[in-house]
Amino acid sequence: MNEELFQEDAYLKQCEAVVSTVDEQTGSFTVTRTNFYPTGGGQPGDTGVAFDSSDREIRITDTQRNRATGFIDHFVEIPSQLPQVGDDLYMEIDWERRHRLMRIHSCLHLLCAVIPGRVTGAQVYDGRGRVDFDTAEPFEKNQLSYSLNLLVQQNAECRILSYSMSELNQNPGLLDSLSVPVPPVEGQVRLIHFDGIDIQPCGGTHVANTEEIGRVKVTKIESKGKHNRRISVVLDD
Ligand SMILES: [Zn+2]
Structure with a gap:
């Protein structure tokens, strides 16, 4: 056990x-x-x-x-x-550290809702994090920070959903709405749903509602190749 x-x-x-x-x-x-x-x-x-x-x-x-x-x-x-x-x-x-990790991790889910591009990588650190997107679009730091903070203030609830692969396959609309593809797993897939904002398969830990993330700030936008934008974000309080 x-x-x-x-x-x-x-x-x-x-x-x-x-x-x-x-x-x-x-x-x-x-x-x-x-x-x-x-x-x-x-x-x-x-x-x-x-x-x-x-x-x-x-x-x-x-x-x-x-x-x-x-x-x-x-x-x-x-x-x-x-x-x-x-x-x-x-x-x-160490709850203080874990809670900061949960806040940043949850913020990265919101970032997936703001950026229209496939996620190719993500990393959470204590108080900061980053996501790589498969996109060639230019972005602007202040605009992204503003969009993220608007989503934080929506106080959207985080729900954990569980689907079998066959249930997911019968629900192509849901599959299309996922920000990242479903990993090749057998049995149940754990989906994290920030109500009205983002839904994706994830095994991590998240805050109960977006307001708990607190104020955030996009600090860096890097081009890692033609079709890759790396967006870095920090907790800003
Ligand atoms: Zn997650």
Whole structure:
């Protein structure tokens, strides 16, 4: 069992879990359930802390999905502090950092609604982020900032939808409206819908409504080739 609590509740700051496996080689461990988001979809993995039943503090400096097992590895700062299999843990993410990541990540979804072009890449950092679009159009920083902030102020709700591939294929209108193509997955596709603004497949963590993103500013527009515009944005408060 490796329950991924952040999938349903991006606001879960703490959780209780039991250690499933420990890897001394990499200095990491897995748990029965976790609120720590692993690096993926352009969003960095969570950092935070775990406490064992003796109130011993274990600092977690990175979270990654293990390619071989598919489980979520929590990397500790000091390998000698690794917990043991079967230990009970109280896990706490660095919420301030995660919330900034959620705000920027959500803002990048709004950017997809503002720019008419296929997304070819995206990266979220703490307090800033960027998206690459397949487009040759020129853009203007202040105009993009203005458009983004208008969308933020719409206070549009974020909903998580789940579709099977066959449901999606029966719904070509929905498929056409996605900002990024559906990744080749089996089973269910997780779609993130900012009401009336943007819908796309995404596995990351998002704010509950756009107003929570706060004021944002487009800082850079770069041409990375003829048909590529890289747009960089920061939290502006
Ligand atoms: Zn997303």
